[in-house]
Amino acid sequence: MTKAMTIQELLSNIKNIKAGQRVLLSGTIYTARDAAHARIIDLINKEAKLPFGLKNSAIYYCGPAPAKPGEIIGACGPTTSARMDVFTPKMLEAGVKILIGKGARSESVRDSIKKNKAVYMAVTGGVAALLSKTVKSCELIAFEDLGPEAVYKLEVKDMPLIVAVDSEGNNIFKGSE
Numbered sequence: 001m002t003k004a005m006t007i008q009e010l011l012s013n014i015k016n017i018k019a020g021q022r023v024l025l026s027g028t029i030y031t032a033r034d035a036a037h038a039r040i041i042d043l044i045n046k047e048a049k050l051p052f053g054l055k056n057s058a059i060y061y062c063g064p065a066p067a068k069p070g071e072i073i074g075a076c077g078p079t080t081s082a083r084m085d086v087f088t089p090k091m092l093e094a095g096v097k098i099l100i101g102k103g104a105r106s107e108s109v110r111d112s113i114k115k116n117k118a119v120y121m122a123v124t125g126g127v128a129a130l131l132s133k134t135v136k137s138c139e140l141i142a143f144e145d146l147g148p149e150a151v152y153k154l155e156v157k158d159m160p161l162i163v164a165v166d167s168e169g170n171n172i173f174k175g176s177e
Contacts, residue, residue: 004158010119011056011097017119017163019170024158025121029058029100031152033079036143037087040151044094051142051151055095061102063148064138065128073138073154077128078102081120085109092116104173105165114169122164122172134159 007027010017017023030052032040043050061081065074081101084091088099089112099113099120113120123131134156142151165171 002160007056007058007098014097014117014119014167017166019163019166019172021163021166023121023161023163025058025098025161026157026159027058027155029060029098029154029156029159030141031060031062031064031076031150031154032084033061033063033149034083035146035149036151037084037091039143041087041090044090052153053095054091056097057095058098058100059091059096060100060154062100064132064152065148067138071132073132073135073152075128076132076135076154078123078125081105081122088112092118100159100161105171110165110169110171113165114167117167119163119167120165121161123159123161131159 002022002024004024061079061084062076064076067074078101080103082103085106088109092112097118102122102125105120135154136157137155139153140150141153144150
């Protein structure tokens, strides 16, 4: 059964969200891929101002395509999450609670998800055009020079996700790491 929930509802019930659960997520998420993660980590290390608050935030590993005329966003499918594994523990320590991408995560990331009481949500690859229909607004907020890898603030409604790693470290990808 798929459960519709806002980010606030998910955060309030994070300990009850279980690996394998299907969720239609609504709320504010931020896109960030490799280059944006590197810059955010550099800002954290320098104790500099961040482009958005990381506490209780949701990060979507996505580099959206440009919007066609009359559209909010172009195709916006997930990128491979493992590429962010080097950055993820620090992002979680800084307060990120929801990670969204595709594919398995490393043991160290799963341990960090458990330690920081966060969740990793998987989205099916190959459905980027469909996912764009869940985006209700899109705003470029940081690192414009990175093009599609810039950070965008998205408001989503009913984005279809599967809990891949829950806050207890349970993992739907067992055996595939």
